[in-house]
Amino acid sequence: MAYSEFELIERFFNRGLVRRADVVLGIGDDGAILTVPAGHELVVTIDTLVAGVHFPLTTAPRDVGYKALAVNLSDLAAMGATPAWFTLAIALPENDADWLAEFCEGMFSLAREHNVQLVGGDTTRGPLTITIQAHGFVPAGNALRRSGAQAGDAIYVTGTLGDAGVGLLSAEGRVDLSHSAVEFFTDRLNRPSPRVLIGPQLRGVASSCIDISDGLCADLGHILECSGVGACIELGKLPLSAALKNCRDHSLPRNLFGDSSPPWAARYDYVLAAGDDYELCFTLPLVHEQRLSQFANLPCSLTRIGQIELEKGLRVRDVSGNRHSVPMRGYQHF
């Protein structure tokens, strides 16, 4: 089946899903015409997923569609922005209507959930590559940034960490897990929950925020660098899913620390350094800590995992109380 670009738009992209009043003109012209509410700033983020690099080639198309949008909504959440619109640039190796239909189903299911409208796109022939740019709003001056963390601030994360990393291991056949564990970890890898409901509630509360796409050490590391501070994480306080707690330590290959992984690291290796969790990591002054209990519609836990310190660099404290320096790194594309 061969579609013209216009048939593609009509058949797949211009269906009556989300229609927002602030979209003056959506898909189908040389550009979309959009209105930003008065007193608000526009937040823009862009992320590309390349087949075979950012997701295994075996990933179901609906999961690819879901995740391509999810990672961008996660970036908006990390800025404290309420999502509004997105654009899609997709290069497809062939004109596969079934693939595209499923991809759209996954993408639009998440778009509906958060009332986000597709307002433009470009469909081309080429190696499978998906670029989504998402747009959101913040009241002027209230966006969250990576800078702003101060010594004494508490460090929090949403949800649980490390699950997506184990999901990737599983997809690559590098770990032997029970059927239900495979299902859980794969779902966490392929269908991360962008913390859209939490990010905006952190405005005026958190002193800095980032989403965890490259691993906690790497992404908290960005906060530390941008804020000119250091941090210590309490290993024993890191939030682990029940499924990850059930993994026997020796069943997971080493990650952050390679073969020289110290004994205290054990299962925390994935929690500290595996990517793709798309949870939020944020810091807040202790005086604001009480306000977290007033947050509405929390879809997951908020866990205090450590503290910002004056001394630069990143440290962990193990369950015996000993401190260890850890590298501020995670997955690198180059």
Add this chain to the structure above:
Amino acid sequence: MAYSEFELIERFFNRGLVRRADVVLGIGDDGAILTVPAGHELVVTIDTLVAGVHFPLTTAPRDVGYKALAVNLSDLAAMGATPAWFTLAIALPENDADWLAEFCEGMFSLAREHNVQLVGGDTTRGPLTITIQAHGFVPAGNALRRSGAQAGDAIYVTGTLGDAGVGLLSAEGRVDLSHSAVEFFTDRLNRPSPRVLIGPQLRGVASSCIDISDGLCADLGHILECSGVGACIELGKLPLSAALKNCRDHSLPRNLFGDSSPPWAARYDYVLAAGDDYELCFTLPLVHEQRLSQFANLPCSLTRIGQIELEKGLRVRDVSGNRHSVPMRGYQHF
């Protein structure tokens, strides 16, 4: 040489080129923070260039960088928008610093010319693919659209048509031209001039507008479809560059009409249906025609090439006065 994503940003993308006051926060966080001027709408457009599909693999990196931005500024111009910001998603097969430096030089030279700031991006490993999204402003309610053309309106184009199509033939070694002609046509293919200075002046004057990326017949065809009208183009009035006029008819392979190309089509084949010109095609009520003479800083000619008609479909009138129906099509990706 291997760069981390952050080194790439520092070395190539975050240099002090264009700095706009409406950019609250640019590259380096989870998203950019931007302000749209009061009373204005935001216009957003996105275009992808895939190596080997949208440009020959032999294209110089600086031309790729220039063109990737140019095609998006052209879309904004077609909407009557004044450009402001852009984001870049680039997938690179290898970490080639020289390639990237030249690419950036081409891209930023055009960005400086039009005071457009790079505000975000994503650099990944993958087959060479460049996606740029550009943002511009229009006073609320004043954007140009593809719809709006009415019977009796004059049809205009900027610049000259068909040159880029001959440039592509030349790059593919399918036409034998003089050295200076090769240079001219290649430049028109690789470095189109987005009509940034003309688009905004058409607001309140033109009844519809589009940029010619897929060929005049295809793109004027979009105006006709969106406006529910037809048109007739005067072949003798189509603006041809001196270089194209100098091409002997038989030196160009057939294009729009294939092997059954009628004799009247001859050299107009490329003018009517070759893509990549990135000139504007617009319609205007005859009462507004006088206003074109007041346009400032015109970088090229504005040529009246025909008229909108009630009867749907697209026709051309040859130099003998005979009318012929022509297909409203051009280059198709699928």
